[in-house]
Amino acid sequence: MSSAPQSLADLKSAIAEQHPSLSKRLRQVAQYVIDHPNEIAFGTVAVIAKDADVHPSTLVRFANAFGYSGFSEMQRLFQQKLLQESPSYTDRVRFLREEFGDDSGETPLQLLSQFANANASALDQLRNTIDGADLEKAIDILAEAESTHVVGVRRAFVVATYFAYALRHIDRRAYLIDGVGGMYKEQGSSVGEKDAVIATSFHPYAPETQEVARAAVEKGVPLILITDSQLSPLANSASVCFVVRDAEVHGFRSLSSTLCLAQALSIGLAYRMEKQREAG
Template sequence: MNRQNDLMKRINETYPKLSKGQKLLANYIIKHYEKAVFLTASKLGKIVGVSESTVVRFANELGYDGYPKLQRALEELVKTKLTSIQRMEVASDRIDKQQILKSVLQSDADKIKYTIEDIDGEAFDKSVEMILEAKTIYILGVRSSAALANFLGFYFNLIFNNVKLIHTNSVSEMFEQIYRMDSDDVVIGISFPRYSKRTIKAMEFAKSRKAKVITITDSPLSPMIQYADCSLLARSDMASFVDSLVAPLSVVNALIVALCIKKQDDVINALHSLESIWEEYEVYDKSDDDITLTYNPKEQI
C-alpha cells in the first residue's frame, strides 16, 4: 500500500472513534496537509486549539509511533504536490532570516545525519559490484539532478572507459542515447522531488531491456524505486525552492571512492597519464611551482 494513500486511509478508518479534539486535528490535516507537515506537535495543537498531548495521542491513534512518524508520512504525501511558489513560501517561513547561513548549513548537516542512519549498506555494496561488472555504464539525471549526474560522470570517466553520460533536452533525445542498452549494462538514475518524468521513463525502458538499474533518490516511496535493482536513498529538502543535494552528493562521492579503491591500480595508471597531459597542455595553474616545500622528519617543533 502506498503510504501517501495509507495516511488518508488511516484517518478515514479511525475518524468515527476519534475524540472531539482529534477530529479537529484530522479535519485540519485533510484540508491543510501542505501546512501541517511543517508544524511541530505544539504548533499544530495551538492552531487547532488542542493540547500537544492530544496531538501525540492522535498520532498514536492512527497507528504511528509518535508524532515524528506521522509527520514523516505527511512529508511523503506532500513532497511531490508543492509547487515552486509554495516551496519558496515555506522556506521563507522556516528559515531564521537573521541566521540564514547557519540555518541552511545545519539543515544540510541534518540531512547527512539522517542519510547515514537510513541508507542500506548492502544495497551500496551491491551497486558497486554491479557497476564493476557492467559492459556499459549509463548515467542519467536531469534538471537539478543533472549536477549530480555530471559530477558522477566526470569521475567515472577517470575510472572507466565504458561510461555514457546522457545529455538530454527531450524524451526523444534521451531514447536515442540509450536504445542500445541490454542486460549486460547498468544505468544509474538520479531523481529527487519533484521527480522528473524523463528520468522515470528512462528507468522503465532500462528495466524493459533487462539492464541493471541503480537509483539514487530520496525515499522508498519514490517512483524511481519500482524499476530499481538497487536503491541508494539520500535525504533532500522537499520544502525549499533551492533543492538541497548535499546528502545525495555525499552518497555519489562515496560511490566514486568505493570504486576507486576497487580499481586502485587502474586509477593510478590513468592519473599518471593524465598528469603528463595536464602538464603538457597547462591545464592547471602553476604560478606557485617556484615554491618548494621540504619536510625533515627529524626536525622537532
C-alpha cells in the same frame, strides 16, 4: 501510532515504513497520497475519495492510522508544503517575507548557518540509514558493467552530471543521458544488456527518467536508483534503491546528502578497481 508526524517528510517516511502492513484500501490511499500531493492539499474529502476510488471514510481511517484526529489535520501538512514549494525561487522568497516579515532578522549569515546545520543533520542521517550491503552491491554492479548510463533531470541533473564526470575520471565508460533535442528515448536505446543504469529521481518523479530506467530494466539491465521515497515509481524495479533525505530550509532543498552518496559510490568503485589491479 502514538503520535502523528509533524511534517510531510515524516509522514512520507511513516507511510513507507507501514505500507506493507496496511490494508489493501489503505495502501490504495497511500499511493494516491504520495502521487497526488497537490490534490490532497486543497481537495475536499468527497473529491479526493472519488479520485482515489475509495469511500470518504477510508480517507479518515487512513489519517487515523497515522495518529491524526481527522483528515483535515493531515491535509494541513500538504497545504503548508505546497506553499513552501512555490514554482520559482522568487515566489518562495516572497512567501517567506510574507510569513516572517522584513524584520525577521534572516541575514545571509544566519541563512548560511541554517543551511549548514540542516545539511549536517541530513548527512548524519545518511550515514546512519544507508545499508553497507547496498553500497557493496551497487559497486559490484558498476564494476561489472561494460558502460554506465546516467540519467536525472531538473534538480537531479546535478547528481547525474557528477556521476558521469566522476566515473570518466576513474577510467570507466560513462554516458550522460541528457535528452538534448528531446532525445531521451534515443539515448536510452543505446543501453546494452551488459551495461548498468544509474537513475536519480525525486518527487514528482520525472517521466523522462522513468521511461529511460524502465526501458533498461526490460532489457535486464541492473538499475541503481537514488530517490527520496521507498514508494518512488522506480523503487520496485531497482536492483539497488537508495532512499536519501536531503536537508530542507524554508522550502529550499539541498543536494548535499545525495552528492555525498554519489561521491562514496564513485570513489568506492575506484578503490575496488585499484585492488583488482593490484591482485591481478
